[in-house]
Amino acid sequence: MTTPTTNTTPRSTPRMTPDQVRDAIRAAFKHLRKRGYFCRMNFTCCMTCAWYEVPEGREGKVVFYHGQDARRLAEDGCCMLGWSGDGAEICEALRQAGLKVEWNGSSDTRIQVASH
Numbered sequence: 001m002t003t004p005t006t007n008t009t010p011r012s013t014p015r016m017t018p019d020q021v022r023d024a025i026r027a028a029f030k031h032l033r034k035r036g037y038f039c040r041m042n043f044t045c046c047m048t049c050a051w052y053e054v055p056e057g058r059e060g061k062v063v064f065y066h067g068q069d070a071r072r073l074a075e076d077g078c079c080m081l082g083w084s085g086d087g088a089e090i091c092e093a094l095r096q097a098g099l100k101v102e103w104n105g106s107s108d109t110r111i112q113v114a115s116h
Helices: 018-034 047-053 067-076 087-096
Strands: 038-040 062-064 079-084 100-102 111-114
Touching: 018 038, 018 067, 018 087, 018 111, 047 079, 067 079, 079 087, 087 100, 087 111
Parallel strands: 038 062
Antiparallel strands: 062 079, 079 111, 100 111
Protein backbone atom coordinates (compact mmCIF):
# COMPACT_ATOMS: atom_id res chain seq x y z
CA MET A 1 0.00 0.00 0.00
CA THR A 2 1.40 3.37 -0.96
CA THR A 3 1.12 6.51 1.07
CA PRO A 4 -0.60 9.36 -0.75
CA THR A 5 1.69 12.26 -1.49
CA THR A 6 0.81 15.87 -1.08
CA ASN A 7 1.56 18.19 -3.94
CA THR A 8 3.62 20.99 -2.42
CA THR A 9 3.70 23.05 -5.59
CA PRO A 10 1.53 26.14 -5.07
CA ARG A 11 -1.31 26.52 -7.50
CA SER A 12 -1.21 29.53 -9.71
CA THR A 13 -3.92 32.10 -9.29
CA PRO A 14 -6.55 31.66 -11.99
CA ARG A 15 -6.44 34.30 -14.70
CA MET A 16 -9.20 36.89 -14.51
CA THR A 17 -11.46 37.52 -17.47
CA PRO A 18 -11.38 40.97 -19.09
CA ASP A 19 -14.70 41.75 -17.34
CA GLN A 20 -13.20 40.82 -13.98
CA VAL A 21 -10.15 42.99 -14.66
CA ARG A 22 -12.47 45.89 -15.53
CA ASP A 23 -14.43 45.33 -12.30
CA ALA A 24 -11.20 45.29 -10.28
CA ILE A 25 -10.04 48.52 -11.93
CA ARG A 26 -13.44 50.03 -11.12
CA ALA A 27 -13.01 49.03 -7.44
CA ALA A 28 -9.51 50.54 -7.32
CA PHE A 29 -10.77 53.74 -8.96
CA LYS A 30 -13.56 54.00 -6.37
CA HIS A 31 -10.93 53.88 -3.63
CA LEU A 32 -8.72 56.41 -5.41
CA ARG A 33 -11.64 58.83 -5.91
CA LYS A 34 -12.00 58.92 -2.13
CA ARG A 35 -8.36 60.02 -2.06
CA GLY A 36 -9.04 62.90 -4.44
CA TYR A 37 -8.14 61.34 -7.78
CA PHE A 38 -9.95 62.09 -11.04
CA CYS A 39 -10.52 58.53 -12.34
CA ARG A 40 -12.03 57.49 -15.67
CA MET A 41 -12.47 54.24 -17.57
CA ASN A 42 -12.56 54.18 -21.39
CA PHE A 43 -11.89 57.93 -21.27
CA THR A 44 -11.78 59.46 -24.76
CA CYS A 45 -10.06 57.87 -27.77
CA CYS A 46 -6.35 58.25 -26.99
CA MET A 47 -3.76 59.55 -24.56
CA THR A 48 -3.56 63.04 -26.07
CA CYS A 49 -7.33 63.55 -25.99
CA ALA A 50 -7.60 62.10 -22.48
CA TRP A 51 -5.10 64.57 -21.02
CA TYR A 52 -6.84 67.38 -22.90
CA GLU A 53 -10.17 66.41 -21.29
CA VAL A 54 -8.92 66.29 -17.68
CA PRO A 55 -10.70 69.15 -15.91
CA GLU A 56 -8.61 72.21 -15.14
CA GLY A 57 -7.19 72.03 -11.65
CA ARG A 58 -7.40 68.21 -11.50
CA GLU A 59 -4.17 67.46 -13.39
CA GLY A 60 -2.21 66.59 -10.24
CA LYS A 61 -4.16 63.45 -9.25
CA VAL A 62 -5.42 61.56 -12.30
CA VAL A 63 -5.71 57.92 -13.35
CA PHE A 64 -7.46 56.62 -16.46
CA TYR A 65 -7.41 54.36 -19.46
CA HIS A 66 -8.58 55.47 -22.90
CA GLY A 67 -10.44 53.81 -25.76
CA GLN A 68 -7.37 52.19 -27.31
CA ASP A 69 -6.51 50.69 -23.90
CA ALA A 70 -10.11 49.48 -23.52
CA ARG A 71 -9.80 47.52 -26.76
CA ARG A 72 -6.62 45.83 -25.53
CA LEU A 73 -8.30 45.08 -22.20
CA ALA A 74 -11.19 43.38 -24.01
CA GLU A 75 -8.74 41.32 -26.09
CA ASP A 76 -6.20 40.11 -23.55
CA GLY A 77 -7.11 41.38 -20.08
CA CYS A 78 -4.18 43.83 -19.91
CA CYS A 79 -4.49 47.58 -19.66
CA MET A 80 -2.11 50.53 -19.50
CA LEU A 81 -3.09 53.44 -17.25
CA GLY A 82 -2.33 57.09 -17.74
CA TRP A 83 -1.76 58.79 -14.42
CA SER A 84 -0.35 61.61 -12.34
CA GLY A 85 -0.03 61.85 -8.59
CA ASP A 86 1.44 59.19 -6.32
CA GLY A 87 2.25 56.17 -8.48
CA ALA A 88 2.90 53.96 -5.47
CA GLU A 89 -0.52 54.83 -4.02
CA ILE A 90 -2.21 54.04 -7.33
CA CYS A 91 -0.35 50.73 -7.64
CA GLU A 92 -1.29 49.74 -4.10
CA ALA A 93 -4.99 50.42 -4.76
CA LEU A 94 -4.81 48.28 -7.91
CA ARG A 95 -3.07 45.43 -6.05
CA GLN A 96 -5.62 45.61 -3.25
CA ALA A 97 -8.30 45.15 -5.91
CA GLY A 98 -6.60 41.89 -6.95
CA LEU A 99 -4.70 43.04 -10.02
CA LYS A 100 -1.15 42.28 -11.08
CA VAL A 101 0.66 45.61 -11.44
CA GLU A 102 3.80 46.36 -13.43
CA TRP A 103 5.44 49.77 -13.06
CA ASN A 104 9.09 50.78 -13.00
CA GLY A 105 8.63 53.63 -10.52
CA SER A 106 9.09 56.40 -13.09
CA SER A 107 6.53 59.19 -13.44
CA ASP A 108 7.22 59.01 -17.19
CA THR A 109 5.96 55.42 -17.45
CA ARG A 110 2.38 54.23 -17.62
CA ILE A 111 1.19 51.65 -15.09
CA GLN A 112 0.23 48.26 -16.55
CA VAL A 113 -2.44 46.11 -14.94
CA ALA A 114 -3.40 42.55 -15.76
CA SER A 115 -5.00 39.50 -14.27
CA HIS A 116 -2.67 37.09 -12.51
